[in-house]
Each structure stands twice: as C-alpha cells, then as structure tokens.
Amino acid sequence: MALLEVRDLTKTYPATRRGARATHVLDGVTFDVNRGEFFTIVGPSGAGKTTLLRCISGLLRPTEGSVTLDGRLVDGPPRELAPVFQDYSRSLYPWLTVAKNVALPLTSAGIAKAEVDDRVQHALASVGLKGEDAKYPWQLSGGMQQRVAIARALAYRAEVLILDEPFASVDAQTRADLEDLLLKVKHESGATFLFVTHDVDEAVYLSDRVAVVSKSPSRIEKLVDVHLPAERNQLTTKALPEFGELRAEIFATIRHLVVAKPTAQGPEYVI
Amino acid sequence: MNRWKPWVLSALGAVLALVAWWIASDQAGSIYFPPLQDVLEGVWTYWVVGDGGRHLASSMVNLFAGLAIGVVGGFVLGLLIGQSRLVRTALTPSLEFVRAIPATALIPFAMVVFGLGSEMKIFIIALGTLFPILLNVIDGARELSQEARDTASSFGIRGWQKQWRVVIPSVLPRAAAGIRIALPLSLVLVVTSEMTGSNTGIGYVLITAQNSFNQTSVWGAIVLLGVLGVILNSLFGLVEHRLLAWDKGLHRQGDH
Numbered sequence: 375m376a377l378l379e380v381r382d383l384t385k386t387y388p389a390t391r392r393g394a395r396a397t398h399v400l401d402g403v404t405f406d407v408n409r410g411e412f413f414t415i416v417g418p419s420g421a422g423k424t425t426l427l428r429c430i431s432g433l434l435r436p437t438e439g440s441v442t443l444d445g446r447l448v449d450g451p452p453r454e455l456a457p458v459f460q461d462y463s464r465s466l467y468p469w470l471t472v473a474k475n476v477a478l479p480l481t482s483a484g485i486a487k488a489e490v491d492d493r494v495q496h497a498l499a500s501v502g503l504k505g506e507d508a509k510y511p512w513q514l515s516g517g518m519q520q521r522v523a524i525a526r527a528l529a530y531r532a533e534v535l536i537l538d539e540p541f542a543s544v545d546a547q548t549r550a551d552l553e554d555l556l557l558k559v560k561h562e563s564g565a566t567f568l569f570v571t572h573d574v575d576e577a578v579y580l581s582d583r584v585a586v587v588s589k590s591p592s593r594i595e596k597l598v599d600v601h602l603p604a605e606r607n608q609l610t611t612k613a614l615p616e617f618g619e620l621r622a623e624i625f626a627t628i629r630h631l632v633v634a635k636p637t638a639q640g641p642e643y644v645i
Numbered sequence: 646m647n648r649w650k651p652w653v654l655s656a657l658g659a660v661l662a663l664v665a666w667w668i669a670s671d672q673a674g675s676i677y678f679p680p681l682q683d684v685l686e687g688v689w690t691y692w693v694v695g696d697g698g699r700h701l702a703s704s705m706v707n708l709f710a711g712l713a714i715g716v717v718g719g720f721v722l723g724l725l726i727g728q729s730r731l732v733r734t735a736l737t738p739s740l741e742f743v744r745a746i747p748a749t750a751l752i753p754f755a756m757v758v759f760g761l762g763s764e765m766k767i768f769i770i771a772l773g774t775l776f777p778i779l780l781n782v783i784d785g786a787r788e789l790s791q792e793a794r795d796t797a798s799s800f801g802i803r804g805w806q807k808q809w810r811v812v813i814p815s816v817l818p819r820a821a822a823g824i825r826i827a828l829p830l831s832l833v834l835v836v837t838s839e840m841t842g843s844n845t846g847i848g849y850v851l852i853t854a855q856n857s858f859n860q861t862s863v864w865g866a867i868v869l870l871g872v873l874g875v876i877l878n879s880l881f882g883l884v885e886h887r888l889l890a891w892d893k894g895l896h897r898q899g900d901h
Contacts, residue, residue: 433795457799464792469814469891478810479800510891512898530800 375445376406377566378430378534382439385425399425401591402439407534407568412560414569416577417587418628423570426592427538430568431455443534456532460539462519466511466526472498473507476526497529498522500559517548521555528559534566541576550608553580557606574628578620579606586624588631596627679861687865701869703845707763708835711770715827719775720820723782724812733783744780748773749837756842766838766846773834774827778820785819786812818892821885828877832870 385400399422407413417423428434430441432451441448443455456479459465466475473494480490498507501521511519520540527535537556541549553576560567571577577584578600586596602616611617667681691697726733726740748769759765789812797803797811839848847866854862886893 428795431795431799433798451799451801453801455799457795459792459796461790461792464790465796467793467796467811467814468895469817470810479802482800482802482806482810510894512891512895526800 377409377444378407379442380405380430383429383436384438385429386437398591401593403593405585405594407566410564410566412567412569412580412582414571414577414581414584415587416571416574416584416624418589419572420589421587422590422592423587424538427536427570431457431536454533456527456530456535458523458527458535458537458540460542462523466519466522468510468512471507472509472511472522475511475522476529479526479530493529497525500528500562501525501555516544517552520544520552524559528563532565534568537569539571554608556580574621574624577624578617579611584624586627595631598624676860679864683861684864684868687861688868691865692869697850700846700850704835704839704847707766708770708831711767712774712827712831714771715774716778716824718771719778719823720782723779724786727783727786744776748834752838752841761842765842766835769838770831770834774831777826778823781819781823782816785816789815818889821889824881828881829874832874836870
C-alpha cells in the first residue's frame, strides 16, 4: 500500500457572483506516493498545483475525492505532513528568531525544552545554518531563509515534506545548492517528498517519479519514472543522455497540453 | 548629514524657540501673553511643589485607567472581530455608527450615568481611545497572510498557542500605530472631561484659572499639558522600540 493515496480529487469553487461561472480547478486527480519516494508534480503555471497541495495537506476540503495517508483519511492537517512554501518571507514568522521559528511547532506540541533545543540545533546543522540561530529570518538571504523553512519541517520529524515551488524566488546558483541540499536531507532523513515545480530540469534532477499535470481543470496527464542513478550531481547527471530524454519527454507532454487546450484568450504557446 | 547633526539641530531649534518665546512674551506687556518666566515659575510653585500635585495625580490616574481599558478592550475586540468574518459583517455597521460619535458628545450622558467623579472621565477616555486600537487590530488580524495561517495549521499550532505565538505578535505593529493615535487623544479627553463636569484635574484648574482671569495659571496648565504629551509619547516610543525591534528591522530590510 502506498503511503499517500490521492483519489479522484476534484475541486470546484462556486461562482462568487450571479451569472459568473464556477471555477473548476482540479478534475479527478489520482496518484500514489510511495514511502521514501521523491515525487514531483510538474505543470504549466495556472495549473492549480497549489490548490492540489492544499487539498492534500488537509488545508482545503476537496469537492470530491479523497486523500489517504498511511491508510487514514485526511480531513484536516495531519501530524505526519510538513509544508515548505514558496514565499518564505510569509511562512517564517518575522517576530521570531531562526531558532524560535524552527522550535515553534515543537513547543506548541508541548515537547520538553531540552529535546526541542536538541532537535532545533540538529536540524539547523543539517541545512548548513549552524550558528545562525539567534538571527531573525529577514536578516538572512532568500536561500538561507528557505533553509530555515526546511529545517523547521525536519525538526518536526514529518514523514512527508510537501514543497510548493520552494525555489521559485531564488537565483540559479542558490537554487542548484538548495536542490542538492534537499537530496542530502532526503538521504539522511528517509522522509518522503512531494514536490511541486514548473521547472522540468529541476523535476527530473530531483525525482524518483514525475507527474505531469495539465492546465486547470487539472488532471494527471502522464507519470514518468526517472531511472537515473540514485547519486545525483548537477554536472554529470544533467549530462547523461537519459536525463535529456526524460526532459524532452516531459517537455513535449507539457507543450502538447498547452497548445492543445486553447484558453479563452486564444492558444498559449509559451510556458 | 552626519550622525550628530540632526540631534544638535533639533536641540538648537528648541532652544531658539524658547528664547524667542521668552523675549516676545517679556516684551509683549499683554495680559493674554504673560512673560514665560512668570509662567514657568508658576508651573514650579503650583504643579511641582504646590497643591497642583493632587490635580496632576487625579488626571494621570484617570488617563491611564481609561487608556488601559481602551487599549485592552480595543485589542481583544479587534482580535475577535478581525478573525471572524461572521462577527465582522454583523458588527461593522454598528461600529461605524458608534465610531462616528465624538466621545466628547457623550460627556453629558456620562455625567448623568456616572456622576461627576472619576468613572465618568474614565468612561469617556476609554471609549474615545478604544476605536483607534480596535480598527487597527481588526485590519492587522485580517492581514495575516494565507501562508502564515497555513503554516500554523499544518504544524498543529492552534487555539491559544496560535493566538499567543502567531496572531497577537502579527497585530502588535498595528496596535502600536493605534496607541500612537490614542495617546494624544487621551490627553484631549481627560482635559475636556475635567473642564465640563469636575472639581479635580488639570482641566479643572485650567478652566478655574480662566474664570478668575489668571492668564499666568492658564498658560502654566497649557505648558504642563504639552510637557505631559511629550513625556507620554517618549515613554511609548521606548516600549515600542523594545517590543517591536523586529518590525523596524524587517522594514529597514525592505528598503534595500
């Protein structure tokens, strides 16, 4: 049995005004994520990926369909999940120091101070932020702030980390560093990763499997197994012919989806 | 400008203004503008070492009592209203109505209900200072971002923990902005309420001096009120600086 089972997830927002049409965002999304897997959802912008993640995280009730985690139905935010959002400046609390941001979920759960401190130091060390604990998040660079958000999820000992375009607002070099950090963290923690991005290279580089979603109303259009060596490297992995083939396959699927589904404003050719 | 220049410039400006006042009032020879020297001497003999202390204390006690009720009430109500769309929708028209009434217009009503003592003044000050805090805190609670709320929900931070660790810190900068408006307002309201129906307080001394054509005492009370206003603002500035250092830092960061 898969760790996370997403079945026929449908989300429709009712029309807000009379005469307006209801917004159909998710259209029967179905997939499984196995324990310890790095699973990535990739799709064009405006594909309802954030809505999908909010439904899976128990933050938003789907109109139809279900999410089961470890055999239990998700009907609120489950203890086993931890999010890493794109906008670290909003998801980290600016009134708390780095260490207190990472500690907050633990102290709220009533965990003893000594253990909290221990977990916080360990998590900060594993994301390369040793010694930054007394700083405030806004005193750090964007990449470092996202490391704090990752550390918070690690200290929480989540079984599944849910990452919603976490590296979309950092520069290319920082992005590559953070991708490698994520692989290292995954190797050390053994956690399951559900990752969302619109960057095809990033999806292939990080993942064990990639799901391609269509523009909204979204559904899973294609599942791609990434048979690349487990040990990934920004230079050598990306130079492999298999990497290029996977990349091209996913690209073609997305491009086909985008061109084949003209929007109200006419067909859109650029992703 | 160098680091020390603005400070020196401000001090210089203040000293020059005082000197100008001193000389002009000394030369004026008008009973409406008594010499500053006499005014300051009057402040010293009456307010600092004389009988004024009792009135000053009465004003301050009422001011702080009213302000405390206004701030705490506005804060708690603001949290409740700001976080519930239902409550907000139901209460907004009534709030807009009550807010539109000048607190001073309620003094005659308050005199009937509470009499001429402290309760009346505290009621007026509390009511007047409640709204700037309330409206700011409502906005602050509404502005808490989706990501901030999702983060709290996902990490199991709820109930009192969420209020104490997430919602309240996030509205503090807005509450402070409300208090900055409420402070001078509380001074206006304490003086007005003492002028209309009272036999104690700075406002009472002021109106009595005016009735006996004692312009030096009138100016003495005005100077005292100005000094009190400056002290209140500075004290609050210190508290704000300590409590909201993160907010200042955050916004300085945003300027880059």
